[in-house]
Amino acid sequence: MTEPKNAQWKSQKDSEEEFQGDPEDHRGRERVRLLQKSLRDKVFECKDAGAFWRVLRGWTDPRPKPIQVSLEVLTEEFQKRMNEPEECPASFNMEQLRISAELFKGMPRINEDVSPKKSFSRKLTLADIEWGKQHIMKHLSTASGIDDFSYGDIMEIPNEKLRALLQEIIDKKIFPSKWLAALSYRLVVLECCLLKFLTLLIDRRVKEYAVEAKLIPETQNGFMATYRTNNNPFLLRVMSDRAAAEGKVMYVAVVDLKNAFPAVNRNVLFLTLNSMGVAGDMID
Template identity: 40%
Template sequence: MRERNRKKLLDAPSAAIFWKEIKKLSDPAPIPVSVTAEALRNVFEKRLNPPEHLPESFDATEHKFNRLLAILIPETTIDSSNEGFFSAEWTEEDTAEVKDHIRKHGLASATGEDAILYGEILEIPNDALAYLCNDCIRRRDGPSICCVLKLLTLLIHKRITKWAIARGLIPDYQNGFREGYRTNNNPFILRCVKEWARANGFTVYVAAVDATNAFPSTDHPTLWLKLIRMGMGGAIFD
């Protein structure tokens, strides 16, 4: 048992998995569930859906105009990128890259209703996974297996990220949800600014802003318009 646990730690593919194993060994007892999903339903219904009434901070006229314009987006758009970010089919290399990501970050993720684990998905050959995901895009229909759907969205995410980086659309200060960056970069920068200001006799004013219900407050028609105006288009966008 000791040797097996030692091997798990030494063979951990990432720091995140290493510390997860440490947590399992030091506190193996599962945390009891104190709140049911039904009890949280009302909270998450509000958080994951558009608000019933338009917030006062929204421009009602522009909001209505954007909804009308979004309706005019054609069902089939053209990929204008020379690299084919949104039209090129995924390859075995793409699915291999996503598999590596899942091994490092997501093997312990919860299953869907089908109870199929990521480990089972990783056993599918790369070419077969690439074909399946490309076929979903061609048919405009998502896979029925939850973990495959997550894998497909991860492929899309990586393609969009590569496009955004190539176009210089992601600012240097974007540290969250970005590979190779950490959110603790920002406190480090803030501390450096504070120490520099103190050493040079300057005053620094800091504002911490937290948007209420930021996710549902993102207007989808406006978001689609922004993306297509920025140059997105093609089968993956459609």
């Protein structure tokens, strides 16, 4: 009767464990045998299919390439890319930028909420916290902030205590110092997760007001519920087909603004938001 395959492996394993000799014997063949035994042992030690595939991928996946750029160089480059430019390009309207800076200085510290639903002064509710937690459930694997506080930690905070904490921060307009530790440059991944949770709730209120006031054009499909970014390619295709059918020439300009989001001047941003009615406790 043929011995089961597993038994054969076990028998061979036992016999190899009894071997004690110089790995350099027999022109290195014994070293190869010991390596094979080591690899086979790793397979036998797998407790489930997941462990097996992790071992297999460790053998077959390409080895990571050595890092070509130092951390110092990366940090310097990111600081340049993720902040406003120290010197504005010649194409900038410097006079308008100066005027905006002066107007920003003249803005009152406390601004009235003129939105119909009091979107920016209405107190946070338990429903807001529940919505926020439901949202971050999809991102529990996100890296912790600079304070080692994660979205998973937020999920452990009772809703009422979390609501009270965030509302007190809005009312007093004072952030814990650790929350602001990463604001020297704008890498979102380094921000405190509690800070990101609060800005998530504020973003929801901004969208609520923007939709109510019809401030968002129909062409804005990104980051909007029920919209998809592939809506615009579809529209472009329809316009192209129509132009071809009517024998017309259609010109398309594709503009890619370098470092557009981090390079936005915050003074101008807040002035623009204020002029559109985005003002109140949450924004102050």
